[in-house]
Amino acid sequence: MRRKFVAGNWKMNKTISEARQLITELLLALKPLEDIDRAVCPPATALPIAARLLEGTGVGLGAQNMYWQENGAYTGELSPRMVAELCQYVIIGHSERRQYFGETDETVNLKVKAALTHGLTPIVCIGESLEENRAGKTAEVVSRQTREGLADLTPEEGARLVIAYEPVWAIGTGLAATAEDANAIHRDVVRPALTEMFGDEVAQGIRIQYGGSVTPENAAGFFSQSDIDGALVGGASLKAESFAAIARAAAGA
Ligand code: PGA
Numbered sequence: 001m002r003r004k005f006v007a008g009n010w011k012m013n014k015t016i017s018e019a020r021q022l023i024t025e026l027l028l029a030l031k032p033l034e035d036i037d038r039a040v041c042p043p044a045t046a047l048p049i050a051a052r053l054l055e056g057t058g059v060g061l062g063a064q065n066m067y068w069q070e071n072g073a074y075t076g077e078l079s080p081r082m083v084a085e086l087c088q089y090v091i092i093g094h095s096e097r098r099q100y101f102g103e104t105d106e107t108v109n110l111k112v113k114a115a116l117t118h119g120l121t122p123i124v125c126i127g128e129s130l131e132e133n134r135a136g137k138t139a140e141v142v143s144r145q146t147r148e149g150l151a152d153l154t155p156e157e158g159a160r161l162v163i164a165y166e167p168v169w170a171i172g173t174g175l176a177a178t179a180e181d182a183n184a185i186h187r188d189v190v191r192p193a194l195t196e197m198f199g200d201e202v203a204q205g206i207r208i209q210y211g212g213s214v215t216p217e218n219a220a221g222f223f224s225q226s227d228i229d230g231a232l233v234g235g236a237s238l239k240a241e242s243f244a245a246i247a248r249a250a251a252g253a
Contacts (some may be wrong), residue, residue: 003038005230008237019046029244036136062089068114078116105148158198170212183225216245223253
């Protein structure tokens with residue numbers, strides 16, 4: 001049985017004081033939900049306060065991105081060690097990073113390796129664009145992103161991954177994939193690719209989250225599916241009540 005995992009991707013939202021407020025509210029609501037894994041991923045400036053507030057609560061902390069080099073002349077970047085000082089998780093290869101900041105399967109792969117080396121759990125994002133979806137290329141794109149983004153990892157490293165399938169056309173649009181369609185991608189495309197790379201036992205243990213317009217209203221439908229093991233939540237993670245409602249749906253699934 002894979003333990004459900006719900007993570008909030010705050011994106012470029014919340015100042016330090018706003019983050020303090022949201023986390024304080026969230027902790028009350030998330031605390032009882034100990035049967036699932038829960039995490040928030042605030043912007044980098046709010047990570048230190050978030051780390052202090054979350055310490056010992058069982059709610060995890062993730063960064064939204066990091067660079068793969070250890071240190072040096074990389075203005076504006078955060079190193080894996082800097083992230084690992086504060087976080088347990090790091091989102092890698094979000095479609096917004098791929099779309100606006102030039103990330104590729106190759107840079108995703110470098111970042112995933114760096115995260116694993118530093119004891120972080122990478123939440124590796126994959127997902128097809130609207131154009132690719134319309135052209136019938138979803139399986140091909142998602143399969144390629146999985147294989148190339150996760151290339152050259154050992155099965156032991158594979159076992160430490162979390163994957164988030166986020167169709168780009170569903171992110172922030174209010175147009176979520178149907179639970180059945182998302183599950184079909186998880187079950188018939190992503191998990192078989194993971195099986196080929198890491199073997200069946202490891203692949204069966206890897207959590208595959210769905211992301212893209214997850215709401216309190218549609219969450220339970222996703223979590224009732226065989227291969228949807230949680231959610232990466234954007235917009236609905238910015239309010240304590242809606243994120244907590246999604247987490248409760250996961251805990252009840
Ligand atoms: P959304 O974003 O829930 O606002 O669609 C999801 C994500 O980008 O992780």
